[in-house]
Amino acid sequence: xxxxxxxxxxxxxxxxxxxxxxxxxxxxxxxxxxxxxxxxxxxxxxxxxxxxxxxxxxxxxxxxxxxxxxxxxxxxxxxxxxxxxxxxxxxxxxxxxxxxxxxxxxxxxxxxxxxxxxxxxx
Numbered sequence: 001x002x003x004x005x006x007x008x009x010x011x012x013x014x015x016x017x018x019x020x021x022x023x024x025x026x027x028x029x030x031x032x033x034x035x036x037x038x039x040x041x042x043x044x045x046x047x048x049x050x051x052x053x054x055x056x057x058x059x060x061x062x063x064x065x066x067x068x069x070x071x072x073x074x075x076x077x078x079x080x081x082x083x084x085x086x087x088x089x090x091x092x093x094x095x096x097x098x099x100x101x102x103x104x105x106x107x108x109x110x111x112x113x114x115x116x117x118x119x120x121x122x
Contacts, residue, residue, distance in 0.1 A: 009038045010115055011045070013071045014104050015079035019047065022101050026079035026086050027054025027064070034074065035108060037115075042108050059085070068093050075115075078107055 014022050015029035024031075030052055034045040048071075053064045068089050071077055077090050080101045090097040100107040 008040070008112075008115065008119075009036070010075040010111070011036050011073055012076040012078055012108070012111060013048070013074045014107065015077075016104065019044070019104070021103055022078055022080055022107055024080055025054065026077070026082040026097070027059050028052050029079065032071065032077075033104070034071075035104070037108060037112060053086075054083070059083075061085070061089070064089050068095070071095060076111055078111070 012035050013032040014035065015024040015026055016031065016033050017023055019031075019033040030049060032048045032050065034048060035042050036045050050067045050070060051063065053059045053067055064086055068077075068086075072093060072095075074095055076096050076098060078098045078100050081099050082090070082097045087097045098111070100110060
C-alpha cells in the first residue's frame with residue numbers, strides 16, 4: 001500500500017436488541033453491538049452492556065455521560081432514536097450520533113457513504 005493512501009476505518013456502536021437490527025432508543029438500550037469498518041468490509045467486535053438511562057421519560061445526565069464514555073473508541077453511535085440531551089453529550093465526546101432504524105447491514109452502508117463524504121472536507 002502507498003504510504004500516502006489512507007485506509008478507511010471507523011467503529012460504530014449500534015443500539016440493538018439482537019445485534020442485527022437497530023431497534024432500540026439510545027436511552028433505553030441495554031446492549032450496544034460494536035462493529036468495525038475497515039477497507040470496504042466490516043466485522044462484529046463485541047457486545048457492550050449498559051444500564052438504561054431513560055426511565056419513564058426522565059434520565060440521569062451523569063449516568064448518560066458514563067454510558068457514552070464506554071464508546072470513546074467509536075466514531076458513531078447509532079440508535080432507533082436519540083434525544084437532544086443525549087445527542088449533545090455524545091457530540092461533546094467527539095462521537096457522531098445518528099438515528100438509523102433498520103438493518104445493521106444497511107446502516108453500515110449508509111455510514112460508509114457518509115464517512116466518505118465527511119473525509120472530503122478534512
